[in-house]
Amino acid sequence: MSGPILTVDLQKIEKNARAVVSICREHNITVAGVTKATCGMPQVARAMFRGGIQEIGESRLENIHRFRASGINCPLILLRIPPLSEVDEIVASVDISLNSELSVIKGLSVAAERRGIVHEIILMLDLGDLREGIWPDDLMPMAREIVELSGVRIVGIGTNLTCFGGVIPTSENMGALVEYARALEDRFSLKLRYISGGNSSSLPLLASGKMPEAVNHLRIGEAILLGRETVHRNPWPGTFQDAFLLSSELIELKEKPSLPVGEIGEDAFGFKGTFEDRGNIIRGILNIGREDVNVEGLKPVDRKLTILGASSDHLLLDVTAAGTSLKLGDRVFFEVNYSALLSVMTSAYVQKKAFLSEEYTENASSCSGVFLSGDRGVIDAFMKGGLEKKLGAIGYRVFEAEESITSPSGIELALSQKKIPLILGSDHTMSLTGFLGLSGQVDAFGLIWFDSKAGFSPPGRVEKQGQGRSALAAALGYGTSANFGELRAHLSPENTVIIGLRAER
Known part of the structure; x- marks a missing residue:
């Protein structure tokens, strides 16, 4: 295939999972491996299992169905808060869901009762990042109504940070999460199985020794997939950052000016570009564009190459510094960040090739x-x-x-x-x-x-x-x-x- 290809090194994902699980285990924390960035790729989930992950977190029911169809029968946690319109499908498909809306929880309870089961839920608490979650003042009144429902069971409390507001996990906000968990247990005679302290951004706090001991669960995606914590995007010790590599074919290679010729208006996406005059340069064009990937999330493996920009289906490079090492038809490789991985995995035009190392x-x-x-x-x-x-x-x-x-x-x-x-x-x-x-x-x-x-x-x-x-x-x-x-x-x-x-x- 001559089109773009994303290669997935399953051995590196396994080793990344093992590194994350190892440090979490030292602190009595279990890890849910988050696969949503890979669109629920079963091979990735299995690599996580080999690395010690025992449960998977996913955001989309389509991916959950894909796992079940592939024979993956581990506990599955629905990470995205459920829509009221899908409560029947959710109780039939997942083991646990994260929740913040009372009306949806009531709907889950009714749906579970119809099936003769009890659906387990984790209550999400908003500790300042301002994405999903119950505002702390509303937690106790809401929990009072939930414990009266026969079709659901509260098995945990959790929070999500650094995803929208960029709020960093600290000993203070994690300590507050623990306090709310203990208050729930005391007020309603509960024994919570999960105190879920966030995502890959919680790893630096854990490594510093400042994570409260009562936090016993994390939902980790990027640190396993891309080997980075998500506060400063620093590489996580003992992990690989290149488990995913994107490649595309060089379809044009010509010497041209570095500045456009003529009056400048908006580009295809409504932006007015800025250009630096570097004289004539060797420009390469690849058969991939913004329809396939978030270009700003790409970094050429060959650091002598510079991304100039992209249209919907062309990526432009300055390849001058590479000299004569590149020729038409060659494939150019890129590392991907989280946003690039998300977009390229959802593109139908990019082939995905998972492999095991030698x-x-x-x-x-x-x-x-x-x-x-x-x-x-x-x-x-x-x-x-x-x-x-x-x-x-x-x-x-x-x-x-x-x-x-x-x-x-x-x-x-x-x-x-x-x-x-x-x-x-x-x-x-x-x-x-x-x-x-x-x-x-x-x-x-x-x-x-x-x-x-x-x-x-x-x-x-x-x-x-x-x-x-x-x-x-x-x-x-x-x-x-x-x-x-x-x-x-x-x-x-x-x-x-x-x-x-x-x-x-």
Whole structure:
């Protein structure tokens, strides 16, 4: 693809998450990983899980549905305060929502009662940033009405800072949050599970040792995704700032004047530009523009390049200092800040490519053998059909296991010897032990599944004798069967290929 590409280094996101989780754990603080800047990208959420995150915060129901469809079944927190028009969908989709409006909370309660559940809420308190939140004077009267509702349960109190007003978290405003939490507990006999002290801007206060001990929860996005705290945008220790890189193709490269020629009016976006006379310069144009990204949030990886500006679909560079190192057709790379990441992730014109670094893929690429096990009759049939010869043709030697590898320990043995486990059988349940073995060794894996039936029984369907959900459905997170027990999802749809699937009649 010749258009703009955003690459996502999942290993760096995982390491960033681990660095954030580590310091928070030292202070008995749990972290909700915030994925909204990536439009709910399932691969990013899984990278956060590998880094120690156990719950995800999201702002949009579309992204939450995307997670659920990808088999992500961790607790999900709705970060944006809910609209009254979506209360039914919210109680059906998320575990916890952040709230500040009494009428909406009443609506959530009614919707939850209709489903026979209790929806958990965190009350958001406005401590001066003037975005969402209950004004402190109104907290107790509002809570008095909420505790009488049977469909909702107050499980925490939280605040949000530095997002609108730029108010910095301090020991004073965090201390006030704790005091309001204790007052709620005392007045209404509550035991709050969450005292949620904000976002990535709270990390400097935490590192300074001045965060009140009672604060036990943070909602962290930018520090994990981009490796920066959000008070001064300084790099956070032990993190990467280049997990996301944007690239675009150089489509014009010419020497031109640095000043426009003619009378100057407004540009395409209604602004009147200012230009510096630097004589003739080498100007490059890339096939990306303001329709794709917030250009002010870009920084060229090659610091010899200077961004001159952009129109809707062209980005202009001064590439003079780069000399002859650039040529037409080359790709130019940029680091992105939070606003640029938000905009580029929502652009349909920018391809997103998530990848694992070499450290993660070297084990798979160094595998040269296949461990074969399963039902003897099925193995013989495949061998008779030329399986060994065909695998050999693509560089894989076949080893028939002396003992069955159709057990988690057998799978682990094959992997430890850098062999690919190949299990052949007539029943999909045989794959369960393969999934369990893989999940004990790796956090995520891909699967090629040969079967005429996927075994995805729709919820509520009355199943015929012997049908039920398959091990594949369980591994993807679409429920489990009594025969399988609890199987944590380690697969995602984008890493799964089904061959031979037939329509059920």
